[in-house]
Structure formats: C-alpha cells, structure tokens
Amino acid sequence: MESPESSLAASAARPERAAAAPSSGSVRLPQVRVRPVDAFALERRAAELGTRSIKGSAQLAAFDLTVRCMDLTTLEGADTPGRVRGLCGRAKHPDPQDPTCPPVAAVCVYPSLVRVAVEATAGSMVKVASVAGAFPSGQSPLANRLDDIRRAVADGADEIDIVIDRGKFLSGRLGECYDEIAAAKQACGPAHLKTILEVGELGSFDAIRRASMLVMAAGSDVIKTSTGKIGTSATPPIALCMAEAIRDFVEQTGRPVGLKLAGGIRTTKQAAHYLVIVNETLGSGWLHPDWFRFGASGLLNDVILQRRFHRTGRYARPSDLPVD
Amino acid sequence: MNEMGAPKTYKLYVGGNFVRSESGRVYPVESADGSTVRVAQASRKDLRDAVVKARGAQPGWAGSTAYLRGQILYRVAEMLDGRRDQFVAELENGGVDTYDAVSEVDDAVSAWIYWAGWTDKLAQVIGGVNPVAGPFLNVSTPEPTGVVGVIAPPSRPLAGLADLLAPVLCGGNTAVVLASEPAPFAPLTFAEVLATADVPPGVANVLVGRTAELAPWLADHHDVDAMEISGVDDPALAVDLTVRSADNLKRVARTDGARTPRTDGEFLEIKTVWHPARL
Numbered sequence: 001m002e003s004p005e006s007s008l009a010a011s012a013a014r015p016e017r018a019a020a021a022p023s024s025g026s027v028r029l030p031q032v033r034v035r036p037v038d039a040f041a042l043e044r045r046a047a048e049l050g051t052r053s054i055k056g057s058a059q060l061a062a063f064d065l066t067v068r069c070m071d072l073t074t075l076e077g078a079d080t081p082g083r084v085r086g087l088c089g090r091a092k093h094p095d096p097q098d099p100t101c102p103p104v105a106a107v108c109v110y111p112s113l114v115r116v117a118v119e120a121t122a123g124s125m126v127k128v129a130s131v132a133g134a135f136p137s138g139q140s141p142l143a144n145r146l147d148d149i150r151r152a153v154a155d156g157a158d159e160i161d162i163v164i165d166r167g168k169f170l171s172g173r174l175g176e177c178y179d180e181i182a183a184a185k186q187a188c189g190p191a192h193l194k195t196i197l198e199v200g201e202l203g204s205f206d207a208i209r210r211a212s213m214l215v216m217a218a219g220s221d222v223i224k225t226s227t228g229k230i231g232t233s234a235t236p237p238i239a240l241c242m243a244e245a246i247r248d249f250v251e252q253t254g255r256p257v258g259l260k261l262a263g264g265i266r267t268t269k270q271a272a273h274y275l276v277i278v279n280e281t282l283g284s285g286w287l288h289p290d291w292f293r294f295g296a297s298g299l300l301n302d303v304i305l306q307r308r309f310h311r312t313g314r315y316a317r318p319s320d321l322p323v324d
Numbered sequence: 325m326n327e328m329g330a331p332k333t334y335k336l337y338v339g340g341n342f343v344r345s346e347s348g349r350v351y352p353v354e355s356a357d358g359s360t361v362r363v364a365q366a367s368r369k370d371l372r373d374a375v376v377k378a379r380g381a382q383p384g385w386a387g388s389t390a391y392l393r394g395q396i397l398y399r400v401a402e403m404l405d406g407r408r409d410q411f412v413a414e415l416e417n418g419g420v421d422t423y424d425a426v427s428e429v430d431d432a433v434s435a436w437i438y439w440a441g442w443t444d445k446l447a448q449v450i451g452g453v454n455p456v457a458g459p460f461l462n463v464s465t466p467e468p469t470g471v472v473g474v475i476a477p478p479s480r481p482l483a484g485l486a487d488l489l490a491p492v493l494c495g496g497n498t499a500v501v502l503a504s505e506p507a508p509f510a511p512l513t514f515a516e517v518l519a520t521a522d523v524p525p526g527v528a529n530v531l532v533g534r535t536a537e538l539a540p541w542l543a544d545h546h547d548v549d550a551m552e553i554s555g556v557d558d559p560a561l562a563v564d565l566t567v568r569s570a571d572n573l574k575r576v577a578r579t580d581g582a583r584t585p586r587t588d589g590e591f592l593e594i595k596t597v598w599h600p601a602r603l
Binding site: 315 | 545547
C-alpha cells in the first residue's frame, strides 16, 4: 500500500521535473511532506464553517478585525497618483464619520506608485504593499522580476506581492519555482514577501496544497490565493486547503507563515466565513494583520455599511461611500 | 377556491422572485371561507434585501424609454384584467363582498391604464421651457427620485395598492411596497401580474408582514429616497415615519393616489439646465 503522504521531493522526482532539473543546478528540495487532499471533505468542512452565526459584540469585533486585516488594493491600468492618495486616505480613516474605525493593514499598489503611497501613508500604521515581478503573469525573465522587487523595496514598500510562474509549476519544474521564490525572498531584504499561487490556474486542490508547501519552503512569509485578475479566486475550500497547508508546514518546520486571501471577497458575511476558517484551522493567533490578510477593494465599503448599521440602527446607503 | 386542491403558499415578491421570508416566519390570516391561511411574514432583512434589489433596478428602469415604461404599465392592466375572476375571489377571501371586489378590480385596472398613459407626458406637463430674462434656453425636466417606500392601505388591498404604486413606477422610480397586512392575498397574487407583465425584476417588490414593525425600518433606511405613506391608518405611526424619514431628508408624500400629474410630481426631482441661446 502506498503511503498516504507524498513529499515534495517525491513529487519532484516525477519525469517532467527531472527533465527540468539540470537547468537549475542549485536545487535543494526541502524535505516537507505534502498531505493529499480529500476534496469532498474539504468542501464539506469549508461549507460547514460558513454556518456559524456571529452576532452582537462578536460581530462588531469581526468587522474591526476584517478592516485591520485588509490590504486595500488598487491594481488597475488606469491608476493615477491622485487615486492612490485617495485610497491611502481611506486606508487611514476608513469611516470618516466614525473615529473608532481602525485603519486597514496596508494599501496594495503597482510598483510605480509605491512612492506616492509611502508619502501618503507616512506617520500612520498603514503599510505599503506593492505587487512586483511581472504581476499578474510572472512571465518575464527572472532578472527583470528581481529588479522590479528591489526597486519597489528601495522606493519604500514594506511588503512585496509576487506571483509564481504557473507555467513552470504546472510543467513540473518545481525546482526552478523554488529557486525563483528563494531569490525573490533574498531580493526583498527587510520587506515581507507574499507569494501568489494564482489558485484558479492550478487546477486541483492537490496542486494548491503542493504549491503552498513549495512556496513556504522556499521562504515566503505569506501565501496568497490570487491576483484577482482571473475569474476564479479565493473560495472557502481553497482558503481551508491553504490554511491546512500552513498548519502542516508549522508542524513540520516550526516556522509560522501568513495567509492572504484575495479576489472575489466583497461582503462582510464572506469575510466572517473566512475568519472562522482561519480561526478553526490555524487558531486565534492567526487572526492578526501580521498573519492574515484580505486583499480587496470593494469589501471595505460593505464592512463600513455594516458598522454604520450596527452603530446607528439604520441601514446605510451604499452610494454615500466612495466608489473605490 | 382551488378546484384541484392545491392550496397556495402566499410568498413575498423580491427582486423578481417569489420567496418565503428569510426569517422563516409566517402569520395566520383568517380567510373568508373559514380556513386559516399562513402567509410569509417579511422580516426587516427581507425589507433590506428588497431595497437592495430596488436600488439595483432603478437606473435601468429610469433609463428605459418612457414609451417602453408605458407599454409595460399598460401590460400590467392587461394581465390584471385577464385574471379578474381570480382577483375577485382573492378579494372576497380577504373579506370584501362580491360587488365591492368587482369594482375594486375595475378601479385597479383603470389606475394602471391611467398611469401607463402618463409615462411619456410627464416631462411636458411637469417640466418645460422656462421664460428667462437673458439670452438662454432654460429647460426643466423631471427626473425620478429613486427608491420609494410605499405603504399600501390595509383596506382596498388591490386598488389602493395600484393607486399608490402605479404613479411611483410611472415616473421611473422603483418601489418597495408594504402591502395590506390583514388582506394580503390579492396583493401577493398581484405580484404574479407584475412578474408576467415584463416589469423588470426589482422594480416593484411586494412584501407583507406586520406593517407597524416593518415601516419604521423602511423610513430609517438611508438608501430609500421617498416614502408614500397614504396607506398608513394610524396617525401616530404616520408621524413616527415622517420623523424618521427626516434623518436623510426623504420626501414624504401623502398623495392618496389622486389621479393628477401632481401626484407624480411628489416622486420627481426637477432638473433645470441653462443653455446659451447663441454661441
């Protein structure tokens, strides 16, 4: 009978990876085990965790936690310095009517706008995250990607969001993937590295689990679901799958890794569902902006509407809030 | 009433769907035939959902041509007239005698026809070209207020609803209606007419429940732009709704469904444009 646990080294030894191995001489695959995923059980459990009723003061705490764990994001081709400044203003004071509303964790922008964001968030708790490394495809020469990262860090980014090269991962060149992420981590220097798996392009829960383990082993500080640029992004089963990967990784190595969910999270209710998943899988220690993030743009408005309702007892008006 | 013996479940009409209450609640209504019917009882969350749907549908409804809106409202009258026997029976179940039920269906049909005719004439009557002392063309045009909360009267559940709802829809507004609490059968069946008359989903939402419990949530709701409270019988509730509406400067109208374009003026904003007469 086959062992229920494969390892990255074992999966990496499959022919397609072996063929790629010579091209990256420095491959030293980490010895982390990857547990296979029972997709049915995963989906069941993820759905079950969505049935919790969170009301009253717990609900208010969930609203605030959602805001504190948010990477307020604008990644549009049409981004301008003015728009980024506006976003930073909202990041610092999400609800101008309510000074008790905490600031968000970070703003997430394109590298060319990092300086604007750094200036606009100066003196606040809000960090600046930048996507880098040929976001959202990851398909450009490694040297260029690393350069991109170094420049964003030099401009003042506290956190760097990169994407894995799915082409390499899917064709089994795990060693190259590993090396690229390790190199990116080095290029980040003091900045935090968040690595996007782009789960919608990985095809299966097993692949998501394996990619999570690979990325964590390569030194990423945070694993992140998606770019938000393709149709499929964060879903509760995928979040659970990645949270379980983190749990396994911590068990095996003792190094905690953060989780960032991005794409498609628009309502407070969805956010609460994810908070439950993280709490139940990784423990309340992960319910902190250092270890958990939502990458979103529309979610903040919904949370503010809910907070206002909580405070005033009147349903609030969506069009009273900025569009983005 | 149901010859095939399939008792009807009376449901709410929200966003083009016939739904049970989110809360799962029902309330008992004594039918005139002696039976007790349990009708879906809307909760404040149903009301919130209905406002979201109404808000979503509003730009599309206001943006459709006045001609098309007129066609659709006229089709409401057609569908209603075609099912008049059913509505007479529903009204009788709600405690109206046959003579009054027939005349109430007549009144409702005529209200929808009346307001169907006004859709493409309001701009001429309410708006217009204003004489100004300067070289300008000065034009006023009416625009819909937005989402209107309509409290329909408990009595005359069908015609009373038509009198209040039709003018609101006529001007390009969308509506969340709290229909008659004691006689919900005809209004909830009327929602089927709205659904088959091509009224776009969300444009008119029909809820029933404890009016005194729900109406304040509607008046408090910041995403509701106007309230039509002609159907409120209790003077204290009417005052309460008016005070609550003031929080976000909602318009509060008591038109009693009068058949005059002034009724529609209560749910229209006037936009005035100055245009240089010579360039």
